[in-house]
Amino acid sequence: ENDCSELLKINTVVEKEEMVASNDGTARRTGSMPDPAVLSFMTARVKNQPHNTAFSVYEEGFWRSMSYAEIRHRSNVLSSWLIEQSLQHGSRVAVLSESKPEWGIAFFTIVRAGGIVLPLDRTLTIEELEPIIQDAQPSAILASATYLETAEILCKRVHGIEHIIVMEDESLPGRYQSYRELKPSAGVIDVRERQWDELAVLTYTSGTTGTPKGVMTSFQNLGFEVDTLMKIINVRQGETTVSILPLSHLLELVGGFLCALYSGSTIAYINSLFPQDILRAMKDQSATRMVAVPLFFNMVKKQIDRRIQKSSKVKRLVFWFLFHVCAPICPIGIRRIMFRTIHQEFGGHVRYFMSGAAPLNLATEIFFERIGLPIYQGYGLTETSPVASINTEDHHSRGTVGKPLPDTEVRIAEDGEVLVRGKHVTQGYYKLDDLTAQAIDADGWFHTGDLGSFDSAGYLTINGRKKNLIVLGSGKKVQPEEVEQPLEASPLFKEVCVLGLTSLDELRQGQEEVGCVVVPSDEALGLHPDPKLMARAMEDEVHRRCEVLAAYKQPSCVIVHSEELPTTTTKKIKRAKVRALVNELRRENHDT
Numbered sequence: 001e002n003d004c005s006e007l008l009k010i011n012t013v014v015e016k017e018e019m020v021a022s023n024d025g026t027a028r029r030t031g032s033m034p035d036p037a038v039l040s041f042m043t044a045r046v047k048n049q050p051h052n053t054a055f056s057v058y059e060e061g062f063w064r065s066m067s068y069a070e071i072r073h074r075s076n077v078l079s080s081w082l083i084e085q086s087l088q089h090g091s092r093v094a095v096l097s098e099s100k101p102e103w104g105i106a107f108f109t110i111v112r113a114g115g116i117v118l119p120l121d122r123t124l125t126i127e128e129l130e131p132i133i134q135d136a137q138p139s140a141i142l143a144s145a146t147y148l149e150t151a152e153i154l155c156k157r158v159h160g161i162e163h164i165i166v167m168e169d170e171s172l173p174g175r176y177q178s179y180r181e182l183k184p185s186a187g188v189i190d191v192r193e194r195q196w197d198e199l200a201v202l203t204y205t206s207g208t209t210g211t212p213k214g215v216m217t218s219f220q221n222l223g224f225e226v227d228t229l230m231k232i233i234n235v236r237q238g239e240t241t242v243s244i245l246p247l248s249h250l251l252e253l254v255g256g257f258l259c260a261l262y263s264g265s266t267i268a269y270i271n272s273l274f275p276q277d278i279l280r281a282m283k284d285q286s287a288t289r290m291v292a293v294p295l296f297f298n299m300v301k302k303q304i305d306r307r308i309q310k311s312s313k314v315k316r317l318v319f320w321f322l323f324h325v326c327a328p329i330c331p332i333g334i335r336r337i338m339f340r341t342i343h344q345e346f347g348g349h350v351r352y353f354m355s356g357a358a359p360l361n362l363a364t365e366i367f368f369e370r371i372g373l374p375i376y377q378g379y380g381l382t383e384t385s386p387v388a389s390i391n392t393e394d395h396h397s398r399g400t401v402g403k404p405l406p407d408t409e410v411r412i413a414e415d416g417e418v419l420v421r422g423k424h425v426t427q428g429y430y431k432l433d434d435l436t437a438q439a440i441d442a443d444g445w446f447h448t449g450d451l452g453s454f455d456s457a458g459y460l461t462i463n464g465r466k467k468n469l470i471v472l473g474s475g476k477k478v479q480p481e482e483v484e485q486p487l488e489a490s491p492l493f494k495e496v497c498v499l500g501l502t503s504l505d506e507l508r509q510g511q512e513e514v515g516c517v518v519v520p521s522d523e524a525l526g527l528h529p530d531p532k533l534m535a536r537a538m539e540d541e542v543h544r545r546c547e548v549l550a551a552y553k554q555p556s557c558v559i560v561h562s563e564e565l566p567t568t569t570t571k572k573i574k575r576a577k578v579r580a581l582v583n584e585l586r587r588e589n590h591d592t
Helices: 002-015 037-048 068-084 101-112 126-136 145-157 219-232 250-263 275-284 294-310 313-329 332-338 340-345 362-370 433-439 480-488 522-527 531-548 575-591
Strands: 019-021 027-029 053-059 062-067 092-096 116-119 140-143 163-166 199-205 213-218 240-243 266-269 289-292 352-355 375-380 387-390 409-412 417-421 446-454 460-465 493-502 512-520 557-560
Touching: 053 068, 053 101, 062 068, 068 101, 092 101, 092 126, 092 145, 101 116, 101 140, 101 250, 126 145, 126 199, 126 213, 140 145, 145 163, 199 219, 199 250, 213 219, 219 250, 219 387, 240 250, 240 275, 250 266, 250 289, 250 387, 275 294, 289 294, 294 313, 294 352, 294 362, 313 332, 313 362, 332 340, 362 375, 409 446, 433 446, 460 480, 480 493, 480 512, 480 531, 493 522, 493 575, 512 531, 512 575, 522 531, 531 557, 557 575
Parallel strands: 053 266, 092 116, 092 140, 116 199, 140 163, 240 266, 240 289, 289 352, 352 375, 512 557
Antiparallel strands: 019 027, 053 062, 199 213, 375 387, 409 417, 417 446, 446 460, 493 512
């Protein structure tokens, strides 16, 4: 009954005009209240479609939804409470939660209260989160019940955290109050004005090497990204985006969150990485688009491939003919009809996918393109807020990461490094002026550390990481990604990581050699239950697959690892951690 009356109040507030209390205690109408840059689109959406669903999340077997009006109301109330609690303009406020509607409320609450959003990667351990909290010094942590214990431990270890707020509907007796119960005594307080050059989000990159560093993203960075992407990507009002990436990652925060809300569409959250769960969510919500990492597309492709192989001979021949003969010459509309059975598995409404954070396998890209579900691959880093280039419906080239965004400059340095300049480039690294000066030169060019090249049509291709380059004793240089490409196609490998290892050979002591770490797939484990035979089979498969490469690029050291390799949130392999793991194993074996 209380919930119903509160929702009625929310709708009344939107349909009429809300009376608010100013900082001096006087009341005035919200109609003249200025909104900050990032929240301005919310005002328009609430006015135009207050009752439309903004968020849905799959919890305990059913979908829970939240309207645009409710988001605005709850963020207004909570932000007013924080201001009343003396939250200072520019204070960092951490968000530690799985992806769900309350994450979005937390985001808008912090921005409206004048704070800086500090999104925390929920997959990190307490030991990994602690240095981030020590560095950022947040005034409060907004946490879901799932991660409340982690927030409590961090609060005990790091001084200065004044509030822990539970982003759940109900309070936890004797511990912390629900955000819904925290209401300002003076009513809703005016929004705090924000400037375009103000810091909006502080994202600590987990990275593949080194200590995490805080990337400073301004309102201008976010505004430029959203406005620019909306001009070149067709996101329609009323559609549904399924969200599977963590909101602590800037790719999802911008591409799957801000852009979706800006367009007036619905975001459906499914906190699972199992393809069957994601496909079910896409069906339930009639999803039209999704932002994902290549791992997801590879998993789905393998699942479809296995089912085709198990079908009758006639069905396999029909699929082969449609896929290899008809699809390459048919328009996308015809391809959607030819492969409508597969489309139905995605709900039948998906128009396209967007991929980022890691290189997309060319075979996977071609597969989805031919069945009428194009994947538009993009490129960028947290430091570029995050998109720098992208393929679109109108401009698309296989195997590339598309063309630079409008009003964005991208060039290739003499050593092959990709340099980016534009309004979306970060202000720098938090409290690390020296590192900022190294990354962004005096002319404003951000040095990405990636190697790339442009084709004659202006499409950008990423050829690997500059810092991952392996330099052999002969002076020859090897790019790990180039060696990984033929290995990733093997059904015997679950994971592959190629990296430079210090040679243990006395004649080449101190020199680098090409090393390869492989994790056997379930298929390989079934074929070779004996560990020694397994190791031999893995080495043979590596050497066989790498015969297409020059001899100096072929791995001279193959290590079989039984456990999953350490990865970032977006499933990039952490090469530094793999190298440390391998060196330790090699030392132990060498000593014995």
